Amino acid sequence: MSGGEVSPKPGTDFIRQIVAEDTESGRYGGRVVTRFPPEPNGYMHIGHAKSVCLNFGVAREFGGVCHLRYDDTNPEGESEAFVLGFQEDIRWLGFDWGDHLYFASDYFERMYDCAVILIEKGLAYVDSESEQQIREGRGTVTEAGTPGRYRERSVDENVDLFRRMRDGEFEGGAHVLRAKIDLESSNMLMRDPVLYRIRHASHYRHGDDWCIYPMYDYAHCLEDAFEDVTHSICTLEFENNRELYDWVLENVGFEEPRSHQYEFARLDLQHAVLSKRKIIPLVEAGIVTGWDDPRLSTVRGIRRRGVPPEALRLFCEMIGVAKAHSVVDIGKLEYAIREVLNQSAPRVMAVLDPIRIVLTDYPDGETEEFDAPYFPHDVPREGTRPVPFSNELFIECADFSENPPSGFRRLVPGGEVRLRYAYVIRCEKVVRDEAGRLVELHCTHDSDSRGGKTVDGRRVKGTIQWVSADHALTAEIRLYDHLFGEVPENDAPENQEIVARVNPNSLVVLVGAKVEPSIRADSPDTRYQFERTGYFWRDPVDGLGDKLVFNRIVSLKDTWRSSKTKSDPDLRRGKAGSENVGNNAIKVEKPAVSESRDAARAAAPELAARFERYSSDLGLTLEQADLLTASLEVSDFFEKALAVHDHPAEVASWLTTDLRGLLGARRLGDLPFEGEDLGHLVALVAADRLSRRAGKDVLARMAREGGNPEQLVVEMGLEKVADVTVLEGVIEEALNAWPEKVAEYQAGKTGLIGMFVGEVMKMTKGAADPKKVRKLLVQRLNG
RNA sequence: UGGCCCGUGGUCUAAUGGCAGGACACCGGUCUUUGGAACCGGCGGUGGUGGUUCGAAUCCACCCGGGCCAACCA
Numbered sequence: 001m002s003g004g005e006v007s008p009k010p011g012t013d014f015i016r017q018i019v020a021e022d023t024e025s026g027r028y029g030g031r032v033v034t035r036f037p038p039e040p041n042g043y044m045h046i047g048h049a050k051s052v053c054l055n056f057g058v059a060r061e062f063g064g065v066c067h068l069r070y071d072d073t074n075p076e077g078e079s080e081a082f083v084l085g086f087q088e089d090i091r092w093l094g095f096d097w098g099d100h101l102y103f104a105s106d107y108f109e110r111m112y113d114c115a116v117i118l119i120e121k122g123l124a125y126v127d128s129e130s131e132q133q134i135r136e137g138r139g140t141v142t143e144a145g146t147p148g149r150y151r152e153r154s155v156d157e158n159v160d161l162f163r164r165m166r167d168g169e170f171e172g173g174a175h176v177l178r179a180k181i182d183l184e185s186s187n188m189l190m191r192d193p194v195l196y197r198i199r200h201a202s203h204y205r206h207g208d209d210w211c212i213y214p215m216y217d218y219a220h221c222l223e224d225a226f227e228d229v230t231h232s233i234c235t236l237e238f239e240n241n242r243e244l245y246d247w248v249l250e251n252v253g254f255e256e257p258r259s260h261q262y263e264f265a266r267l268d269l270q271h272a273v274l275s276k277r278k279i280i281p282l283v284e285a286g287i288v289t290g291w292d293d294p295r296l297s298t299v300r301g302i303r304r305r306g307v308p309p310e311a312l313r314l315f316c317e318m319i320g321v322a323k324a325h326s327v328v329d330i331g332k333l334e335y336a337i338r339e340v341l342n343q344s345a346p347r348v349m350a351v352l353d354p355i356r357i358v359l360t361d362y363p364d365g366e367t368e369e370f371d372a373p374y375f376p377h378d379v380p381r382e383g384t385r386p387v388p389f390s391n392e393l394f395i396e397c398a399d400f401s402e403n404p405p406s407g408f409r410r411l412v413p414g415g416e417v418r419l420r421y422a423y424v425i426r427c428e429k430v431v432r433d434e435a436g437r438l439v440e441l442h443c444t445h446d447s448d449s450r451g452g453k454t455v456d457g458r459r460v461k462g463t464i465q466w467v468s469a470d471h472a473l474t475a476e477i478r479l480y481d482h483l484f485g486e487v488p489e490n491d492a493p494e495n496q497e498i499v500a501r502v503n504p505n506s507l508v509v510l511v512g513a514k515v516e517p518s519i520r521a522d523s524p525d526t527r528y529q530f531e532r533t534g535y536f537w538r539d540p541v542d543g544l545g546d547k548l549v550f551n552r553i554v555s556l557k558d559t560w561r562s563s564k565t566k567s568d569p570d571l572r573r574g575k576a577g578s579e580n581v582g583n584n585a586i587k588v589e590k591p592a593v594s595e596s597r598d599a600a601r602a603a604a605p606e607l608a609a610r611f612e613r614y615s616s617d618l619g620l621t622l623e624q625a626d627l628l629t630a631s632l633e634v635s636d637f638f639e640k641a642l643a644v645h646d647h648p649a650e651v652a653s654w655l656t657t658d659l660r661g662l663l664g665a666r667r668l669g670d671l672p673f674e675g676e677d678l679g680h681l682v683a684l685v686a687a688d689r690l691s692r693r694a695g696k697d698v699l700a701r702m703a704r705e706g707g708n709p710e711q712l713v714v715e716m717g718l719e720k721v722a723d724v725t726v727l728e729g730v731i732e733e734a735l736n737a738w739p740e741k742v743a744e745y746q747a748g749k750t751g752l753i754g755m756f757v758g759e760v761m762k763m764t765k766g767a768a769d770p771k772k773v774r775k776l777l778v779q780r781l782n783g
Numbered sequence: 784u785g786g787c788c789c790g791u792g793g794u795c796u797a798a799u800g801g802c803a804g805g806a807c808a809c810c811g812g813u814c815u816u817u818g819g820a821a822c823c824g825g826c827g828g829u830g831g832u833g834g835u836u837c838g839a840a841u842c843c844a845c846c847c848g849g850g851c852c853a854a855c856c857a
Contacts, residue, residue, distance in 0.1 A: 012797080039857055074856065131855055140853055142785050176855055186786040188853050197855035216857050239788055240852050263788085265850095270794090318806065320796045322789095325850055329794045332807055342820060378820055409818075418816060452816050463816045532817045560818035594845075623834070623844055653843095657835045661842040692836070693800085741802075751802065754838050758801030761837095770837045 013321035015054065015262055019062055019231055028230045028257050032064025035229050036090070036097075037071045037104075037220070040082035040204075042276035043291045044089040044299040046312070046333075047267040053316035054264070055233055056095040067227055068097035072105045073219045075203040089299040094309050104223050105205050111214050111222055112166065114252045115177060115195060119158045123251050124195060125151060126161040127178045134176070138183070138191045145183035145191045165198055168211045172198045179218075181247065189244050193217055221245040222252070224259035232259050235266040236323065267319065268327045271482035272297040278498055285499045288483075292541070294551055295483045295506050305480065306527055306537035306553035311340040330482065337554045341527060341535045346374035346383065349420065349465040350515040350530040350550075352477055354394035356440040356469065360428065361447075362391035367468070370451070372421040385518040389422050392469035394514045396533075399464045400441060402430065407560075409462040411441070417462040420531060424449040424460050465531045472514035475548035478539065479508040515548065532556065593626040601629055610635050618648040627656045637668045640675025645683040654682050658696055662703040672706030681709040694718040694766045722769040724776070727760070730768065731776055734759040745781055753777060 023030055034055040038048060059066035068090065072078050090097070118124035127134060129148045139145035153161075165175055177196035185191055195218040200211050214222075221244075224232045232245075242261045249258055273279055274297055282288045282296075291298050294305035302312065315336035319328050349372075367390050374383040399410040399417070411417040416426045429442035448455045452463070483506045519528070524544050527537040534555035543549025601608040607629045614625035628638045634655075641651045655678065663671075681702070685695045690713050698712045713719060721727060734756060735742050745752045753774065760773045 017799090037857095041857090071857070076856090134855080135853075138853060140785085143853095145853090173855070188786085191853085194855050199855080213855090215855075220857085236788070237851055238857090240786085243787090265789085318795075320806095322796065324789055324791095324796090326795060329807070332795070335807060338819085347817075347819095376817070376820070377815085407818090420816060460816085462818085465817080529817085529819080532819070556817075556819050558818070621834080627844075653835060657843045660844095693838095696800090696836090696842090744802085749802075754801045756801085757837065761801080772837090774837050 013264075014323065015231070015233060015264060015321055016058060016061070018262060019058055022230065023062055031228070031230055032059060032062040033067065033227065033229045034059045034064065034231050034233060035067040035069050035224065035227065037069045037223070038086050039071045039074070040079060040086065041074075041077035042082060042279070043085045045274050045276075045279070046269065046272070046297045046299065046302065047274045048086075048089075049093060049299055049312055050267040050316050050319070050321075051233070051235075052090055052093055052095055053313055054321055056090075056097075058231070058233075064230070065100055066095070066097060067100040067102055067229065069100075069102040069223060069227065070104060071216070071220065071223070072103055072203070072205060073214050073216065075199060075201040075213065079204045085300070089303075092303060092309055093299065093312060100227075102223075102227060103205060104219055105203060107219075107223060107226055108206070108210055108214070110226060111219060112212075114222055115162065115214075115218075116159060117252055118179065118195075119162060119177075120155055121251065122155060122180065124177055124179050125153050125158050126165070126175050127151070127192075127194075128175045131173060134178075134194070138188065141188065147183055151180065151192070162196075165196070165212050166210070168200070170198055172200050172211075174198060177212075179244075179247070187240055187243055189217065189240055190247070193244060217241055217244045218248055221248050221259065221261075224261075225249055225252075225254045229259045230257070232261045234261060234263055236263050236325070237266075239263050263323070264321050265323055265325050268325070269297060269333070270327055270330045271484050272330065273483065273498070281499055282483075282502070287499055287502050294478070294539075295480050304540055304551070306535070306551050307337050308340050308344070308527065311337040314340060334554050337535070338557065341529065341553065343379060343381075345527045345529045345535055347376065347529045347531050348374075348385070348516050348519055349387065349467055350475070350477075350513060350533065350536070351394045351396050351465065351467055351472075352510050352513045352530075352533060353397045354467075354512065354514050355397040355400060355438065357393040357395055357425070357466070358440055358442050359391040359393070359425065359445050360442050361444045364391055366390065367471075370421045387421065387516055387518065388468045388471040390468045390470055393419070393466045394469055394472060395419075395464055395466050397438075399462075400427070410464055411462070416446075416460050417464055418449075418452050418460045419466045420463050421452060422450075422466065423447070424452070424454060465533075467514045467516050469514075471517050473517055473520065473548055475513045475515050475550055476543070477510040477513040477536070477550045477552065479510065479552045481506045481508070513550075515550075527553065529556070593622060597626055597630045600631060604632070607632065607635060614648070614652075620648055620652050624649075624652040624656050627660075628652060633668055637675040637678070641679035641682065644676050644679025645686065647682070647686065650686060651679065651682050654678060654695075654699070658699055659703070662700055671703060673702050677702060677709060684709055684713060688720060688722070689713065690718050690720045691766065691769050693761065693770055694720070697766050717765060718767045720769055721764055721767045722772055724772070727768060727773055727776055728780075730760050730763050731756075731773065731780060734763060735780070742781065753781075756781075 019032055022028060023032060036052050036055045038044065056066040058064070068087070070083055115124060127148060127150045129137065129150065133148065137146050137148045161175060162177055164170065165177070175198065176194045178192045178194050181190045181192055183191045194215050196212045196214055198211055199213050202208055203210065238261065242263070245261050268274065273282070279291070279296060279298065283290060288296055292300035292304045294301050315333050318332055318336060367388050369386040369388050371384045372387045374385060375381045395411070401408055401410065401412055404412050411427050413427050413430055416424050418424045423445040425443040425445045427441055427443050431439045431442060433439050446454065454460060481503060483502055485501070485503055524538050525540070527535060529535050535553040536550040537553060538544060539549045539551045601611055611625050611629040614620045614628055615622055620628070627634070629635050638651065638655055641655065642648060645651060659678065681695055681698060684690055685692055690698070698709055698716065698718065701707065701712055701716065702709065738759070741752055741755065756777050757770055757774050760768055760777070761770060
């Protein structure tokens with residue numbers, strides 16, 4: 001694929017699109033500042049790695065910087081060791097924060113000052129209710145909260161109390177500082193969120209300097225603002241927090257262009273646990289050897305396993321960045337690892353589960369050497385090593401079979417197989433002990449096949465790896481498998497269970513493996529491919545001394561074995577027959593009116609009356625009448641438009657479909673134009689002054705910056721082009737630009753008509769009459 | 784249940800009103816001294832129903848499904 005250098009496409013995910021737009025529009029004067037903000041209370045895992053690749057990647061691509069900032073606002077569980085851990089892991093992954101290393105706890109003084117600003121503005125107060133009372137006062141998702149008895153304390157009292165909280169006058173829990181926002185907000189986070197709590201705990205970095213600590217929602221946005229972060233990228237579960245993020249920044253006094261938060265879907269991986277909440281019990285129960293256990297999806301675990309950082313980066317690019325929750329197939333990670341290692345790992349021979357071969361026709365005590373290349377023909381890298389050969393060898397037990405399945409092409413009694421880079425051998429005799437256990441195989445070799453080629457040209461299909469018994473090194477080999485069979489991240493909440501659910505075969509240790517002697521001379525961090533087996537490297541903790549211990553990084557793809565299992569009908573059936581019909585099973589005739597709008601009408605007789613009038617007198621559909629009487633605001637807007645252009649169906653369609661789509665979070669009242677303007681626009685379209693398509697462009701412009709439709713049509717050059725000769729000219733031009741598409745169309749791919757219409761529309765900036773264009777196009781292409 | 788967010792082949796992800804594309808997986812083939820790699824080919828998708836439009840994965844409505852929010856965690 002991408003030989004050696006792993007450099008996939010640049011990436012055009014929605015985050016990068018936003019950053020690109022902001023860069024082009026000069027919103028931040030071209031600056032791009034992102035940040036990776038871990039809390040130092042655990043080690044980095046592969047989910048963090050995705051975020052690191054995103055944040056540092058975006059900064060790198062747009063010529064910006066990415067800050068490493070520790071979000072150490074809660075003294076419990078945070079420590080220097082974790083701080084160092086993140087730095088180690090980020091560097092290993094290949095990213096660099098330069099001088100931009102920050103700690104949220106270093107901002108405590110400034111944050112305190114900001115809180116005083118809020119208090120003085122009457123936007124924050126000290127609440128002395130108990131935790132329980134505060135919780136109750138917040139209400140539920142369906143019931144509004146109720147103000148507590150301290151909500152209306154005076155500014156002076158709040159300032160004084162807050163200072164005394166800081167000075168340590170109170171016990172933990174005695175008071176908190178709360179924002180005064182809206183106890184009835186539909187967003188629970190806006191119901192007077194706690195900003196500061198008292199914690200008489202030692203901070204790993206600031207000791208006992210502070211006994212009040214800021215909460216995430218208050219602290220994080222300030223940290224971003226202090227550092228002039230432009231794009232604060234976090235995961236989806238913080239979507240609801242964005243409103244509070246904006247509130248704090250605006251009310252403390254940060255003005256545009258200020259920091260803004262964007263959310264993406266975090267990584268979820270099949271067969272893996274990614275949260276520290278779930279890793280900790282595994283570590284504590286001794287199921288894994290520590291945070292760096294090679295079966296864990298921590299970056300330390302992945303690193304110890306032997307995965308190169310390039311592979312992790314490639315993986316992160318492969319999975320992309322989006323807003324839809326997803327669970328990534330672990331096979332993708334494995335692919336990325338193989339992709340990188342195939343290009344870089346030298347091949348050597350090892351036998352994991354050995355069986356002895358005695359060459360009866362090879363002189364006892366004699367040794368010869370084969371010069372074996374480190375890389376296969378299709379990997380453009382040089383190098384060979386000598387591999388000793390003698391009359392006693394080991395081969396993989398699985399490479400011999402007395403009852404071979406069809407298609408088996410390794411060693412069988414009486415059959416031949418090639419020993420890689422050495423000789424073709426034939427199995428003459430199977431030796432067993434009294435108990436019937438396999439002891440060794442007696443074989444003969446074809447002395448003319450030195451190097452592996454037969455002189456008579458006979459085909460020997462199988463080639464297997466081997467090591468000379470006398471020269472072999474004995475090694476321990478650790479084979480890793482998924483820690484979990486299913487997807488624990490999704491179900492089973494209890495910690496107890498997670499320990500019980502681990503795959504008992506997630507680690508298999510082989511102590512008698514045999515490896516060719518050449519590896520003794522290699523650097524201990526060499527990643528090898530053990531031919532036909534997988535990628536391995538020496539365990540950096542247990543396997544670096546005289547003792548050889550290898551970790552399997554990932555196995556080789558095995559199409560033989562998978563093609564075997566596929567013929568098994570039980571393993572084959574993908575998903576069961578009964579497909580869920582889900583949504584379309586039973587369909588009730590839907591009432592085209594919504595409950596909330598129904599309620600609005602019930603509360604306002606005027607609206608109810610208009611609803612009746614719209615649907616009967618004006619002849620609108622129920623759906624349109626419903627939408628137009630959601631509120632007086634909408635209805636009035638509609639009637640103003642009607643006053644200008646009295647065609648209810650046309651106006652309703654523009655208002656309920658096109659304009660609604662442009663509104664976004666805004667309401668009609670926020671628009672820089674009035675109902676009359678919409679009426680004018682619709683009238684222009686009705687009068688054939690511009691195409692409906694062009695009308696939408698005008699409407700979009702109006703929604704952005706207001707303006708008179710008549711003027712805009714002229715200004716934007718959208719006066720309808722319906723003149724046949726003009727259109728034919730443009731059509732000719734379009735067809736000439738796409739000769740191969742024309743051929744495809746005429747060959748039967750008539751769906752391309754849309755593309756041609758689109759091209760013509762583009763060339764006329766939307767001014768052409770699409771109906772005419774289509775008609776002319778069909779005539780022209782068919783005739 | 785109120786609010787917010789999200790539904791594109793088995794999986795991940797593009798298409799920003801105009802040809803539904805890529806990757807992984809899977810299946811077949813070529814080649815091969817790794818049952819690896821590479822190469823060639825194939826299977827397979829817009830949750831549903833209406834609406835707007837010359838044209839809808841994309842805009843509108845309703846429905847279905849999933850996620851997040853009621854810590855003095857982040």
